[in-house]
Amino acid sequence: MAEPFESYLQQHRSRHLEELFELLRFPSISALSAHRQDVWNCAEYLVRQLEAIGFEHATVMPTHGHPVVYADWLHAPDAPTALVYGHYDVQPVDPVEKWQSPPFEPEIRDGKVYARGASDDKGPTFMHLKAFETLLRTQGTLPVNVKFCIEGEEEIGSAHLEEFLEAHREQFQADIVVISDTTMVGPGQPAVCYGLRGLAGLQIDVQGAKSDLHSGLYGGAAPNAAAALVELLSSMHKPDGSVAVEGFYDDVQPLSDEERRAFAAIGMSDDAFAQSIGVQDLPGEPGYTAIERVFARPTLEINGIYGGFQGEGLKTIIPCEAHAKITCRLVPNQDPKRIQDLIEAHVRKHRPRGVTVTVTKMDTGRPYVTPFHHPAIQWAARAYEKAYGTHAAFIRMGGSIPIVEVFDRLLRAPVVMMGFSLNDENFHAPNEHFSLDNFDKGLRTLCHYWLGLPAALASASDA
Numbered sequence: 090m091a092e093p094f095e096s097y098l099q100q101h102r103s104r105h106l107e108e109l110f111e112l113l114r115f116p117s118i119s120a121l122s123a124h125r126q127d128v129w130n131c132a133e134y135l136v137r138q139l140e141a142i143g144f145e146h147a148t149v150m151p152t153h154g155h156p157v158v159y160a161d162w163l164h165a166p167d168a169p170t171a172l173v174y175g176h177y178d179v180q181p182v183d184p185v186e187k188w189q190s191p192p193f194e195p196e197i198r199d200g201k202v203y204a205r206g207a208s209d210d211k212g213p214t215f216m217h218l219k220a221f222e223t224l225l226r227t228q229g230t231l232p233v234n235v236k237f238c239i240e241g242e243e244e245i246g247s248a249h250l251e252e253f254l255e256a257h258r259e260q261f262q263a264d265i266v267v268i269s270d271t272t273m274v275g276p277g278q279p280a281v282c283y284g285l286r287g288l289a290g291l292q293i294d295v296q297g298a299k300s301d302l303h304s305g306l307y308g309g310a311a312p313n314a315a316a317a318l319v320e321l322l323s324s325m326h327k328p329d330g331s332v333a334v335e336g337f338y339d340d341v342q343p344l345s346d347e348e349r350r351a352f353a354a355i356g357m358s359d360d361a362f363a364q365s366i367g368v369q370d371l372p373g374e375p376g377y378t379a380i381e382r383v384f385a386r387p388t389l390e391i392n393g394i395y396g397g398f399q400g401e402g403l404k405t406i407i408p409c410e411a412h413a414k415i416t417c418r419l420v421p422n423q424d425p426k427r428i429q430d431l432i433e434a435h436v437r438k439h440r441p442r443g444v445t446v447t448v449t450k451m452d453t454g455r456p457y458v459t460p461f462h463h464p465a466i467q468w469a470a471r472a473y474e475k476a477y478g479t480h481a482a483f484i485r486m487g488g489s490i491p492i493v494e495v496f497d498r499l500l501r502a503p504v505v506m507m508g509f510s511l512n513d514e515n516f517h518a519p520n521e522h523f524s525l526d527n528f529d530k531g532l533r534t535l536c537h538y539w540l541g542l543p544a545a546l547a548s549a550s551d552a
Contacts, residue, residue, distance in 0.1 A: 093227040094536045102529070105219050106202075108138065109528075110195040112177070112211050113204040119155050119178035119245050128155045128241050131177050135218075135239055136160070142222040144237070150257075152249040155241030159260070162221070163234045168543050170234035172263035174496070175214025175270065176243035179206035180517045187519035200525050201514075207523035209516035213269035213509050214239060216528065220535035232540050236263055240492075243270075246452050247492045254499055265465050265542075266496045269531075271508030274355055274482050276524070279473035279534070281466055282506035284385070284458035284485035285493055287419035289428040290451035293318070293436060295396075295411045297444045302407040311407050312443030315396045318411040321446065324439045325389055325432075331374045332389045334435045337428065342421040342458075344377075344385050351461075351483050352380050384485035388418045389432075416452075418487060425453035454491025457504070465505050468545035472538035473507075476530045507538070 098105075115131035118124040132149045139147040139160040147160035155178060163170070182192040182205050190196040195204040202212065217237075224231055238261055242248050254261055271282040297314040298307075327333045362379040363371050373382045382388075396411030398404035417428055433448045440446050459466070461483045473481035486506075493504050509531035515521045 092536070092540075094223045095533070097223050097227050098529070098532055098536075101223075105532075106528075108219075109202070109212065109215050110204075112138075112215055113195045113202075113206055114193050115177075116182075116193045117178050117206070117241065118181050119242050120181055125155070128178060132156050132158050132239075132241060135177060138218055139237065142218060143225050144221075144235070150253075152242075152253045154245075154249040157241070157250070157253060158239040159237060161234070161236045162231055163236075165231060165234050168233045169264040169546055170236065170262075171539075171542070172236045172238055172261060172266045172496075172500070172502070173217050174238045174240075174266060174268045174492070175217065176210050176240045177206075177214065178241045178244050179209070179211070180244050182519070184519065189520055192519075192521075197525070198522075201522040202525060202528070203520060203522045205521050207521055208510040208514040209521065210243070210270045212523040212528065213531070216509065216531050216535060217267075217269065220532055220539065223532070223536055224539060232543050236261060243490075243492070246454070247495075250492055251495045251499075254495060258499055262500055263502050264546075266493075266500065266502050266504045267538075268490070268493065268504060268506050269508055270490055271486050271488075271506045272510045272512050273508055273527070274357075274484065276511065276526075277477060277479065279477050279479070279481040280484045280508065281461065281469045281473070281481050282484055282486045282508060283461040283466055284421075285456060285490055285506075286385075286387070286485070286487055287423060287425055287456035287494070288452055288454040288489040288491065289417040289419060289425040289432075290453070291415045291429060291432055292449040292451060293321070293413045293415065294447040294449070295321070295444050296409065296447070298407070298409045301397075301409050304405040304407050307407055312441070313407050314411040314444055315408045317441040317444045317446075318394065318396065318413055320441050321436065321439055322391055322394075322413060325435065329375050330372045332387070334389065334431050336431045337387065337389070340422045340424065340427075341387060344381060348385065348485075349381065352378070352384060355380060355482050355484070383487040385420055387420050387423060390416055390418070392416055418489065419456050421456050421458050423456060425455060426450075429453070452491075454489045455494040457490075457494040457497060458485065459497070459503055463503050463505075464545045464548070465503055465542065468542055469505050469507050469538060471545075472534050472541065475537045476533040507534070509534075 117128045117131035136147045144160035150157045192205040274280045295314045295318045297312040392414040397408035429450045470481040509527045
């Protein structure tokens with residue numbers, strides 16, 4: 090027998106999509122100051138949407154950066170309170186010439202919505218609004234109390250959100266936090282994410298001579314900053330692919346046998362993984378599958394190298410400076426700041442002769458993991474199953490959402506990550522898109538989840 094919300098979602102699908110398109114048209118690029126007003130306008134649009142649905146106290150709350158959107162519905166006195174987190178800011182669109190359609194003019198092609206923010210994270214966040222609208226219109230009430238925290242700085246590291254939450258901790262306090270900013274395993278293969286890797290970023294600047302030098306007049310005698318940088322970066326990994334920085338693995342929490350079995354059940358072989366990204370062989374830490382390395386092992390990656398002559402043809406110089414950007418993805422129980430210190434010590438120890446090296450510490454974020462046996466997480470898997478007709482996988486995600494650990498630490502509430510995006514949907518790249526199949530099934534998943542959550546939590550408490 091179909092749930093009452095099924096017919097409502099069918100009848101109002103066109104309107105829901107048009108309202109999503111309105112949200113996607115805001116160029117709410119948090120990294121660019123030229124779009125500051127667009128970010129604020131986008132926040133105000135969300136407030137209007139929340140008010141129209143029936144949420145109360147909907148407001149744009151200023152921070153020291155871009156604002157947070159808050160709203161609540163607190164009329165279920167004996168039910169748990171859920172805090173729904175999402176973000177309405179988006180990445181820059183460069184290179185814009187690579188887009189097949191304008192990034193802020195949503196377009197449907199082949200069952201997908203193309204626009205910046207469609208998958209990360211306006212689409213999934215908006216689905217929560219429409220799921221609650223659907224339940225209020227069909228049930229007349231909600232099965233849980235709800236608070237929203239939709240921020241405008243996630244794409245620039247949630248720079249001010251931790252301070253903001255500390256100042257408003259009581260207002261945002263909840264029994265559970267639900268986030269839809271993670272990915273599924275693949276099309277038709279839902280996944281509940283129970284862990285995220287942390288982040289530690291650094292920049293390395295190498296300085297040699299006081300200026301670039303003629304490679305004929307000085308070659309063989311003067312230090313080459315680019316060569317020194319390559320030597321230094323090469324020292325950070327062993328030939329087998331593991332990280333060579335002393336102490337890097339000291340605090341790593343090992344994978345349990347249960348987790349390894351759960352990851353293996355996803356059915357992604359190393360060969361299939363390699364094929365999916367278009368390579369023949371996979372490097373990396375030995376002793377682990379590709380999926381295990383992505384989900385639950387730490388990394389040290391070189392994100393960019395620059396220095397010397399970059400133009401067409403040759404310029405026969407010895408570069409006087411060279412630069413690299415590095416990020417590490419971290420796992421429990423690694424401390425990002427300690428990892429930065431270890432890398433800085435490694436740089437000092439392995440500095441090539443004739444150059445000076447400066448290390449600048451940048452973004453950090455702590456890893457997060459919660460037991461996937463928690464009833465709120467287990468019920469998420471059941472809700473997926475009801476909508477998708479297949480079992481949901483339990484995964485960790487290789488990426489980082491630093492604010493998740495902050496929610497866990499400040500609110501002391503379990504965090505349930507129910508994603509509806511796919512890894513190949515080009516978030517942060519041209520032609521970002523979001524599957525309409527996941528939009529439809531995701532809305533049904535969320536309706537099932539919210540309707541059944543109080544009973545799931547109650548039964549676990551009784552047990």
